[in-house]
Amino acid sequence: MxxxxxxxxxxxxxxxxxxxxxxxxxxxxxxxxxxxxxxxxxxxxxxxxxxxxxxxxxxxxxxxxxxxxxxxxxxxxxxxxxxxxxxxxxxxxxxxxxxxxxxxxxxxxxxxxxxxxxxxxxxxxxxxxxxxxxxxxxxxxxxxxxxxxxxxxxxxxxxxxxxxxxxxxxxxxxxxxxxxxxxxxxxxxxxxxxxxxxxxxxxxxxxxxxxxxxxxxxxxxxxxxxxxxxxxxxxxxxxxxxxxxxxxxxxxxxxxxxxxxxxxxxxxxxxxxxxxxxxxxxxxxxxxxxxxxxxxxxxxxxxxxxxxxxxxxxxxxxxxxEDVGVKTLQYLDSLYQWDNLQKSHVYKGLPQVLAQMPKRVALHRVLPCLAKEYANVDMVPFVLPSVLLISEQATKEEFCSFILPDLIPIFRLREPVQILLIFMQKMELLLTKCPPDDIKNHVLPMIYGSLESDAQQIQELCLNIIPDFAHLIDYPSMKNALLPRIKRLCLQTNFLSVRVNCLVCLGKLLEHLDKWLVLDEILPVLPEIRSKEPAVLMGILGIYKLAMSHKKLGLTKDVMACKVIPFLMPLTIENGLTLNQFQAIMGVVKDMVAAVELEHRAKLEQLNSIKQEQSSAMEMANPNEIVPGLTLSGKANSTTSSVYDDLGISNFSAQSPNANATKSPTQKAKQQSLTIEEKQRLAREQEFQQRVKSQPSLIPAKPTPARPVHEPKDLTSTLINSNLASLNIRSPSGSSNPFGGSPGFASSPAGDFSATGPPAASMPQWTFQTQQAMASPMGMPSRFATPSPQPKQQQVNMSAFDSLFPRTSSGPPMGAPRPTLNQMAAPASFGNFVSAPPVQNSAPVKPLSKSEMDDFLS
The missing domain is CATH 1.10.510.10 (Transferase(Phosphotransferase) domain 1)
Known part of the structure; x- marks a missing residue:
């Protein structure tokens, strides 16, 4: 107010x-x-x-x-x-x-x-x-x-x-x-x-x-x-x-x-x-x-x-x-009458005099005289040291009011090159005194211009001083403007010293960057450097070493194992390396390998401990049996097997049943260190195992497949059924039958079965009839006759015909046992069959010869 x-x-x-x-x-x-x-x-x-x-x-x-x-x-x-x-x-x-x-x-x-x-x-x-x-x-x-x-x-x-x-x-x-x-x-x-x-x-x-x-x-x-x-x-x-x-x-x-x-x-x-x-x-x-x-x-x-x-x-x-300061002020007031050579002599000795002058005199009396020389570009390199010396004595407000407005046009000058050299040497002062907007709009573009300059000396000086004021540069400018230019200069320059200075500069900037910026922007550019001079390799090695050892950064084991170590190993055999340089590279590689080993071992140990805590104390079955009840005999230890044992892949081969009988002291110690709750749980599991083993094996019921509306016709079964239906095999004496029944041997169509059980699809049904039970009233064919009670007959062994029994698409599933003819011809299954009388032929039946039987069976 x-x-x-x-x-x-x-x-x-x-x-x-x-x-x-x-x-x-x-x-x-x-x-x-x-x-x-x-x-x-x-x-x-x-x-x-x-x-x-x-x-x-x-x-x-x-x-x-x-x-x-x-x-x-x-x-x-x-x-x-x-x-x-x-x-x-x-x-x-x-x-x-x-x-x-x-x-x-x-x-x-x-x-x-x-x-x-x-x-x-x-x-x-x-x-x-x-x-x-x-x-x-x-x-x-x-x-x-x-x-x-x-x-x-x-x-x-x-x-x-x-x-x-x-x-x-x-x-x-x-x-x-x-x-x-x-x-x-x-x-x-x-x-x-x-x-x-x-x-x-x-x-x-x-x-x-x-x-x-x-x-x-x-x-x-x-x-x-x-x-x-x-x-x-x-x-x-x-x-x-x-x-x-x-x-x-x-x-x-x-x-x-x-x-x-x-x-x-x-x-x-x-x-x-x-x-x-x-x-x-x-x-x-x-x-x-x-x-x-x-x-x-x-x-x-x-x-x-x-x-x-x-x-x-x-x-x-x-x-x-006749005071030095008085004479200096007098000279400055009359400089407009002198030529450039005379002025240069005065300006060269001016910084020593300014050090003894009060700030107010330098700021208000000397500075205006110096600012007049900005119009003369050739004299700017002689004036700038004194101006920047006055800037050091001035406050930030005084700098912004009296010095900066006249300096802004000088920031854009690229010739003579001494102007950039002087500014680079006093860059920290400029970044400290200038407001953020002026830094972004005027000072940083001057730094970028120095990196893009054709003068090797300017580039090297700029790279040497950038780390000194890196803490004053904001993060977006560092990431989006400064680092890309340094990387581009490192890859494109033809001067070895400039490339080495780029690597050194990047190494010194690491402490001002975050971990992910280093992993994403700095490390990927190193393998792109084609030159393999020892100085360049040492610069690359320095960046890796700093990134690995710095407490704020650090390299992940994935980066070291997959990218860094494979890149560094070929560098160890470069011809130009000295013994010390070779040892330096190998030292970093060994440190990285040790770091990967330590970190990954800790991870695996942690995973193993979690797995052991979650696994059961006893396995449901012996894991060494490939086929139940069958084990492979152990072989004598050999050099080959011991090698695979050391590599930890012996568990993939069959072992003796007693391989797990001997346990390591560590496992015994773990068993001995079980708590009472864990022991109770183990006792319950053992009791459950005994109860499961004592129960009989369960055989799953065979599902009855649904008969398809249109199924493929089995020609072999059809041929056998038709041949058996047309044959009537009789015994020569007519009183005995090798099958223990009537000499009549025929097949019955599907209609002759009782409705109590569905017939197997495409499966031949065999009927064995006795002579006494085949009489049919009124001369009706025997297959249409009403069945009468039959006495209990002796079961006939038909296992010899099992090999002739075809497997159909609708049969039992693969791996399930196939029913035999003896099972199909059980006494309970014959109650539904109808007896048929023997067929009386006008001529005696001729027995089949061996060749005919072979042709039939084939």
Whole structure:
């Protein structure tokens, strides 16, 4: 809120001070910074030119401040001020304040614009009349440095020399109110309100009109009597020596914090008394606060006799002004007159001088001079070291305000190459001072341009310094911009040293990357490097070693086993390797193998322990039996079998039933360490095993296959059935049968079966009939006769015909036992058959010969 209050106060003040003043149409007022002029009547405002946005200062005189004076005095003062501004506007010199806009008058104010101004020397020495309340923070605790004081006096003396020798004009009011400190810290002469020109400017010894002070004039209408030369009062005369006396008092006041030799209290009579009392008998003790080498010369300047005083040119050559810092500032202010060779000599020695200069002087006095050289590209390499040295002393805010705006265009330069070299050496400074947006938009593109440069030296320097400031680069820029360029340079460069530096740079960047970025972006590019020079191999090896050993990274066993070790092993036999390099590669390979072994063994042990915990204590059956009840006999141990035993694949071969009888001590220890609950569980399992073994084997019931609607016809079965149906085999004696029944031997069609049981599909049905049971009433064929009870008959062995029994598609499943004819001809199955009488043939039946039987059976 305090900021807004001050802003509102400033705006309100300006609205009352500058209503209708033409200066406000071209300049935008920012804030009130100081005061200057006779009685500090002029308010100094920081401003900006509306058309060019350049900084400026606006001096404003409020006429209401003169209301306390009479009309005559008020008009006299205004006329003096107008005359002083007009004279200032006409003068152009580096030591004289530059007017940018002439004075404009309105009904309530006078105003004019000048170069940017910090404040007046009177404000620096503690005079606060007509100053803002509270004073500007920049002015709080402001102290002048020795180099600023000396160079300020030098500038004032040069300005006086210009006035006295070139313009032929006296200032006649040289005091702190008439000295303005500009934004760069330079002292500029102003306040020409009491200035007077020579009556005979062409004469080598010009004369000037006397001052003619009137006792009844207000203090603002006459010079500051504390700085006025004695001859102006006592002899009513003045010349160039009068201004030198004022300069001597000014030197004394600056070194005494604004106090003068005496205080005339704005009275001419009091001034005469002070002159007789203090100046005519000036002792060396009164000058004790001055530098030792300046006392004598200042005493000469304060002499009552004008001829003894040094002139302006002689003063500028005094020994106490011959300071290294003063000379440096003087050189910088006059460099525009020199050629590039002379400038280069000054700039080369400038960093050593800057180290001894205060930061404010370097930032506000030296830096603007250096920034002017940016337009001369050939001089930029000579200027940059000093600029970056000043940047180290400046705060981040000062760097962004005073240094960075001029440096941004230099970031884009690629020639001369020394510019990139200097920036690369100070890259950490730039990344520390620059805001993130400027780093992304200006600094990092310069790094990328250095990597893509054709100069080998630039590439190597950039690669060497990138790890030093890698912690300042944000992750997306590192991943998406910097690393791809380094990898591309490593693969495409033709210089061995550049490729090695790329690998070293990648190795040093690992600690700033995460594990997966290394696995995805860094390691895959290493096998793509075609060159196999020992230095390159050592660079590759270093990356693998760092990635494996770094606590934040680490390589997985899969990467080491599948990618890294197969890549490193062929490198061990490269011809160019020395013994130490070979041992280094082998050491890394062994470390990786050991790491894979350790990690994978731990995994397998963990899996094995889980498997043992989940497996049953006893197996349901002997796992060594390939066929139940059949085991292979153990063979004698041999070298071959022992090898496979060591490889752990002997379990895949048959072992003796007692192979598991002998157990290792570890297994015994595990059994002995069973808890009571585990023992109870084992006892229950053993009891269950015994109960299962004691039960008979279960034979699954044979499913009855459904008869398909259209099934393929079995020609063999059909032929056998038809032949058997047409045959009637009789015994030769007609009384006995080799089958234990009737000589009649026939087949019965499907219709002769009882409905109590379905017949087997396509299976021949054999009927054995006795002679006595084959009588049929009424001459009906025997197969249509009603069956009668039959006596129990002896079972006939028909196993010889089993081989003739065909297997059909609808028979039992593969592997199931096939029913025999004896099972099919059980006594219970014959109750449903119908007896048929023997067929009486007209001719005796001829027995089949052996060849016929073979043909039939085939």
């Amino acid at each position: 305090d900021v807004f209050n001050r802003l509102r106060t400033t705006v309100s003040n300006l609205s009352t001070v500058l209503p209708g003043n033409p200066v406000t149409r071209e300049y935008e007022i920012v804030k009130h910074v100081g005061s200057a002029g006779p009685g500090l009547l002029w308010k100094v405002f920081q401003a900006t030119k509306r058309s060019t946005k350049e900084e400026a200062a606006v001096f404003v005189l409020e006429k209401k401040l003169l209301d306390r004076y009479s009309k005559r005095d008020r008009e006299h003062v205004i006329e003096l001020l107008k005359q002083g501004v007009a004279q200032l506007t006409r003068l152009r010199h580096p030591s004289i304040l530059t007017v940018q806009h002439p004075m404009e008058e309105s009904r309530e104010s006078l105003a004019f614009a000048t170069e940017p101004v910090f404040c007046s020397l009177a404000n620096v020495l503690g005079e606060n009349e007509n100053m803002p309340i509270p004073p500007p923070p920049e002015l709080k605790d402001y102290q002048l440095y020795d180099v600023e004081i000396k160079y300020g006096f030098l500038q004032v003396s040069e300005g006086l020399a210009f006035l006295h020798n070139d313009v032929k004009r006296l200032h006649r009011n040289l005091c702190p109110q008439s000295i303005v400190v500009n934004k760069k810290g330079a002292w500029k002469i102003a306040g020409f309100d009491f200035s007077v020109g020579a009556s005979n400017p062409q004469d080598p010894q010009p004369t000037y009109r006397s001052l003619n002070l009137e006792p009844d004039l207000p203090p603002v209408a006459q010079p500051d009597l504390n700085y006025l030369a004695p001859e102006c009062i006592l002899a009513d005369s003045n010349d160039s020596a009068s201004d030198m006396f004022s300069l001597g008092v000014l030197v004394y006041a600056v070194y005494n914090k604004g106090s003068t030799l005496y205080d005339a209290n704005n009275s001419v009579a009091a001034l005469k008394q002070c002159i007789n009392k203090h100046l005519k008998h000036l002792s060396a003790g009164r000058l004790g606060s001055l530098p030792e080498d300046a006392k004598e010369h200042v005493r000469m300047l304060l002499s009552v006799t004008p001829d003894i005083r040094p002139d302006a040119h002689q003063f500028s050559k005094l020994k106490f002004l």
